Amino acid sequence: xxxxxxxxxxxxxxxxxxxxxxxxxxxxxxxxxxxxxxxxxxxxxxxxxxxxxxxxxxxxxxxxxxxxxxxxxxxxxxxxxxxxxxxxxxxxxxxxxxxxxxxxxxxxxxxxxxxxxxxxxxxxxxxxxxxxxxxxx
Numbered sequence: 001x002x003x004x005x006x007x008x009x010x011x012x013x014x015x016x017x018x019x020x021x022x023x024x025x026x027x028x029x030x031x032x033x034x035x036x037x038x039x040x041x042x043x044x045x046x047x048x049x050x051x052x053x054x055x056x057x058x059x060x061x062x063x064x065x066x067x068x069x070x071x072x073x074x075x076x077x078x079x080x081x082x083x084x085x086x087x088x089x090x091x092x093x094x095x096x097x098x099x100x101x102x103x104x105x106x107x108x109x110x111x112x113x114x115x116x117x118x119x120x121x122x123x124x125x126x127x128x129x130x131x132x133x134x135x136x137x
Contacts, residue, residue, distance in 0.1 A: 014082050047071065049121045049129035056134040057104070064099045065121050072124035075100055080116050104135055 013023045048066040055061065063075065073093050077086035088100060104112050114137045122128040 016082070047073075047121065047123050047127060047129060049119075049131055051131060052102075052119065052133045056136045058136055060101065060103045061133060061135075062099050062101050063119055064097065066097050067093055067095050070094050073098075074122050076120045076122070077102065078118045078120070080118070085112070085117075 015021045046068045050064040052061045052063045070092055073090045075088045078084055114135050116132055116134050118130055118132050120128050120130045
């Protein structure tokens with residue numbers, strides 16, 4: 001029977017500049033739009049990642065997020081090549097609205113280049129939300 005969704009497994013492979021290969025298999029869920037509206041009403045969102053602002057940005061940006069229950073939170077910022085350029089572990093945060101102010105002028109002593117970046121928010125159970133942002137000159 002159709003429960004309003006289907007799923008598939010996808011293997012993601014990433015190789016760095018030193019030819020180190022990392023692979024992981026993820027399960028992707030495809031929701032039927034009619035089922036999704038009723039599901040949103042019954043399952044509260046525990047973690048909400050909002051769009052950074054300003055976006056695009058030059059030297060700094062704010063990344064807002066909300067917690068519907070207290071949780072251990074870590075924020076990651078990556079280049080489009082998958083290079084981790086920032087990891088901020090907040091520890092246990094209370095319920096409510098939070099924000100992280102990021103100054104993007106230098107990372108490890110090197111100036112960041114204009115372009116697309118991804119930021120990801122992960123809770124203690126491993127649930128991860130990702131959004132993209134763009135830095136301009």
